[in-house]
Amino acid sequence: MEPTFAQEYPFLPRLAGYGQLFSNKSFRREWYLIEVNKSKFLSILTIVGKVLLTLVFIVVITVLLSIVAAVVSILRHPAAQELSMAGVAGDPYFIKAALWAQIIGFISGVILSYAIFERRKGWTLGLHTHLLGRKLGEGFGAGALLITISSVGIWLLGGIKIVSFQWTGTLGLELTWGFLLFVGVAVNEELFARGYLQGLVKARFGAISGMTVSTIVFAFLHTFNPGMWSSPLPILNLLLAGLLFALCRECSGGLWMPIGMHLSWNFFQGCILGFDVSGTPMSSLIKTEIQGASFISGADFGAEGSLVTTIILILGIVMISTYYQKRAKQM
Secondary structure, three states: OOOOOOOOOOOOHHHHHHHHHHOHHOOOHHHHHHHHHHHHHHHHHHHHHHHHHHHHHHHEEEEHHHHHHHHHHHHHHOOOHHHHHHHHOOHHHHHHHHHHHHHHHHHHHHHHHHHHHOOOOOOOOOOOOOOHHHHHHHHHHHHHHHHHHHHHHHOOOOEEEEEEOOOOOHHHHHHHHHHHHHHHHHHHHHHHHOOOOHHHHHHHOOOHHHHHHHHEEEEEOOOOOOOOOOHHHHHHHHHHHHHHHHHHHHHHOOOOHHHHHHHHHHHHHHOOOOOOOOOOOOOOOOOEEEEOHHHHHHHHOOOOHHHHHHHHHHHHHHHHHHHHHHHHOOO
């Protein structure tokens, strides 16, 4: 007896059942959501992988440059004054050179990673030169204004006492060094957080996600700064500062405004107004002493640890957002 059609092709009823299943709208919706979530998960893994690889580039370049700096530091001393490892680590030349090695490592690592993986993806790091001077100047002026208002507020509320104003030739050299240092810090932190990370996330998940991720990562880059966890205010203010810089990146369409703002914020805070910068002391034009309640003075973390700065940063975010919204409507 010959087999029936159903016996010869037993899988066809199952295929018909699958067809009916796929024709069900609810099932198709669930299947679509699974595929979307899978795609998002893979995108997140890709972003994390690229960021980790970028950090590897940064570490390798920094270590190589630091080794060169250590060798030069040793060669700068006569044979009779050979340096031990501890001596090299404490040598002023090596300390400065290693700091610049880190800055150059960050910048080179980001550019290398972008060139390898992202150059043809349709988004940029934000270093285009259109209106460079204007954007840099706007950012520099806004950063200087915000930190000055915050510092005056802390002083008026009794958080600091002005000890002296001073100027010497040596101080001038130290302030020049401080300015150049903060140029490097502003460029490398903004290039990594706002240029690469924010752009990378935005390209896949949109502007809000890009700003959020860059803000959080920027704040936690300062995890090991002195006084970072002495109160909730330092991390809160770093999150707000990161959001302000991210907003400037998004609204201005490039990195020059946040770089200018970051530069003036640090330089005026540390080298002019006499505060520690994120817990790091600097030579300054105005000598101050902290006093009173730590939530006003910022204690050892500087102005970024003060509640006054929290309020000023929130106002800055509102002002920048409002300004660019008005400009967008006018255009």
